[in-house]
Amino acid sequence: MRRIVNYAPSAGGRLLLGALPFAIAVIAYVIVSDARLAANPGDKIMPAFSSFVAAMQRVVFRSDPAVGQPLFWFDTWFSLARLGAGVGISALLALTLGVLVGFIPYVRSALDPMIATLSLIPPLAVLPILFIAFGLGETSKVILIVFGIAPVMVRDIVLTVMAIPREQIIKAQTLGASTWQMIIGVVLPQIMPRLIDSVRLSLGAAWLYVIAAEAITAEGGLGYRIFLVRRYLAMDVILPYVAWITILAFVLDFALRQLSQRAFPWKHLKEA
Known part of the structure; x- marks a missing residue:
């Protein structure tokens, strides 16, 4: 009788299995975010990924006058x-x-x-x-x-x-x-x-x-x-x-x- 406890994934399989929960979380976030933004375009709780990109471009690459660096x-x-x-x-x-x-x-x-x-x-x-x-x-x-x-x-x-x-x-x-x-x-x-x-x-x-x-x-x-x-x-x-x-x-x-x-x-x- 084959038992799953006796089998281990390959190196590639471990990588894919490790990435799977993160991919599921990202997909779930996108689905819920799209639904919230469709109902309320001004929703701030779950912004779209485009908002993340814009915000991080502002704080990562633009120098802030108060501190003299990003x-x-x-x-x-x-x-x-x-x-x-x-x-x-x-x-x-x-x-x-x-x-x-x-x-x-x-x-x-x-x-x-x-x-x-x-x-x-x-x-x-x-x-x-x-x-x-x-x-x-x-x-x-x-x-x-x-x-x-x-x-x-x-x-x-x-x-x-x-x-x-x-x-x-x-x-x-x-x-x-x-x-x-x-x-x-x-x-x-x-x-x-x-x-x-x-x-x-x-x-x-x-x-x-x-x-x-x-x-x-x-x-x-x-x-x-x-x-x-x-x-x-x-x-x-x-x-x-x-x-x-x-x-x-x-x-x-x-x-x-x-x-x-x-x-x-x-x-x-x-x-x-």
Whole structure:
């Protein structure tokens, strides 16, 4: 008896199957949009694709007098700068604190309860506190990203360090390795792939905090622009911006995955 669970699509088949839901969504949007526009030509909720093209030509290619460059790239730079700073600081904290807390019992006893507590506080709940303490500038936005993802990343690395087989640590000590040498030679090579995975898993949350901070106060940014034009029901700008954020997130995730595969091929061979 043939069972479908024993068959897998070819490379081309996977590509077609992956594109199918997107094609269905686009076709459904066109059908519903045409119907709404036929009933109300001034409908702004589901504009025609021609409206998307016109709006994006305006913000992508035309220089805005207020900022001296196209708004689209101005907003993209602001958001990526905030995201990069927040994620970079969080990754550095996860690496340093994760190794120390996971590997050294005294440090774990002192810091683990605090890190666990911080990871349970809703980051958006402290956003007003950050604005009061650090002002409305870039610092508070970056700290929000760090507060939102760093504690979770630290705990992830701590668990990864603690999962290293004890036999490896004992063998290293038998060979005369110091604590620092064990961290460099035993711990770091095994946790670096997981750190990249942790960054990948945190990108979605990081984008959420970037957009949330920009929606409240900012001089520019993708989230700032989305919430600025929503008062005009400018879906021809909002939807392309949302799609662009999704594309940026996909590209960043893909780049990190490629980095992991190239830098640590042994991990992916083991998984395969």
